[in-house]
Amino acid sequence: MSTLSVSENKQLLIPKNFMKVMILSIILLGVCVLASLAFGSRTVGWNELMDGLFHPEVQTHGANVVRQRIARTIFSLMCGAALGVSGALMQSVTRNPIADPSILGVNIGAALFVVIGISFFNIGSASHYIWFALVGAFITAIFVFGIGSMGSGGATPLKLVLAGAATSAALSSLVIAIMIPRSSVMDQFRFWQVGSVGAGNWDSISLFIPFLSVGLLIALFTAPALNALALGDEVATGFGVRTGTLRLIASFGGVLLCGVTTALAGPIGFIGLLAPHWIRLMIGPDLRFVIPMSALTGAIVLTIADVSGRLLGSPGELEVGVVTAFIGAPILILLTMKAKMRAL
Template sequence: MTTVEKRQPVATGRSSGAGLSRPLGLLLALGVLLLVCVLSIMVGTTDLGFGEVFTAVFRPESPEAEAIVRGLRMPRTGFGLAVGAALGLAGALMQGVTRNPLADPGILGVTSGAAFGVTLSALFGGIASFYGYVWFAFAGALVATVVVFGLGSLGRDGARPAKLALAGAAVSAMLNSMVSAVLLLDAATLDRYRFWAVGAINGQDPAVLYQLLPFLIVGAVLALAVSPALNSLALGEDVARALGRNVGRIRLVSVIAITLLAGSAAAACGPMVFLGLVVPHMARIITGPDHRWVLTYSAVIAPILLLGADILGRVLARPEELQVGIIVAFLGAPFFIALVRRQRLPEL
């Protein structure tokens, strides 16, 4: 894996390439997000009109429409909003703290740890329900991140970005190998694991989202709180220290926030590849390098893409559905290639 560390200028005003002011652009993005949420409730195997959705939400009259809207599509949209915002924030924070434009939440072993937790729960606990294994996934993500941060902190120079990236790659490779070995040896575990691994926001228990919401909120608050310090860190560690920043504390808070955000998202809906990788680049095109705006825009753009991919999956395979994880992966790879070619990253 190639680790990219480069200094970025701190944005103090508008991005020179932005045609709209950042607040106005954010309002437009929020408007698009609202539209996508409405479409997510309207579109499906049984399409509903806006009037039917409005009636089912505020003045329920039809039991069938109420069951579809309140029982199925509103929770599904809620998962898309929460998981998308979490992954967008985690990806932007990861790229900022490591100064690596190719980083995503999986670089700290979050996804691999969650996968290992799901595998263990299915193997030893015989847990097949989503409600049962979600906490194992979250615990696995947390433990893996702590191990990566511990390994990356060894040595005199502490937890530098390159060391964290290498430690994350090593731990992820080890955990993925262990998961593969278990799945090859136990067919029953493979059957249970594959439903989580595909990545889906439909058919989930809303109670799980409510229980994970505190972790997501705390992670989001920490991410936004540390975002001004990332602007100083982008100038280099020595400059950040000269400006009075505690680099070790910045990294520690960032790692905690990434674990809470990406760990909760992976535990709830499985791995969503490329989302945390692509979205921060899209945000920077609009806002410039100021991490305060990059994180805010990422939290809005990511659920737009996730819910949009979910809607596309419902339309393409009617009357069946393609899981959103498949659509995100299919769209994310070429889109990311286009983004990095546009920004002309020399390592690619």
């Protein structure tokens, strides 16, 4: 029997509302994509949108604007999908209903190492950001999980959130301490820190694809065993799942997705919290369906936030990290009140 799957799950039972939710999500995703291509500092009409997408011989200003927005839109979809799946994995591994890369301190850990790279190693490209951000994300995740696991009861939801909050506060102070005497670093970092998909281009997408692919494959491969883990470690062990190995691999996938997204787009919070919660409410807890739908929902939410930021900040734009924080903070408060820190 596989250490990461449950052989007894031979029949794949499709959740009752899955098809309806998936069809509606795909339609909404299409609307979001069109909105992302049409709206911005310059709004384009339907004819210009069609020319930009399907008539390369047309070289009007509106059509060229649409073509320039294609890479940003694809990048936004990829970032949202990665954060949605990362949140689903972290919530499942920790059995914590409010786990999220930003809440557990992974984002700020990645940010700290990017600041270190900018300050002491003079990095300035996305390809360099990725590796520094990944190292910071993994070290922070290990530290938070280690602190949260101390004492009786192991890694309870409350201890993990408190450990993440304390770690985030400490690392945020360290980021500020490094930047204050270095004005050039502060100027370079402050635009990245807010969290934005505006810098997304084809180079960023090509860098993102291999990491996103690995993270998604890990998530899908571990989903059946994570379903067993939700029943408790003893039950999962009875099904033949090696819980320690499972947590290690699934956590690696979640942190990988979060770290790469943070490196390329900055620390964008709350997507990993909102997407899995919404999907669980709609179709239930089966991670074989929650994970792919979290990717779809995360892409939708982040793209909506990006378009909203452009409209609200017109003629400039409001960074997507600000919009997601504005939406996500009150929802986090409500979820915390309802969950009462219960495990999944």
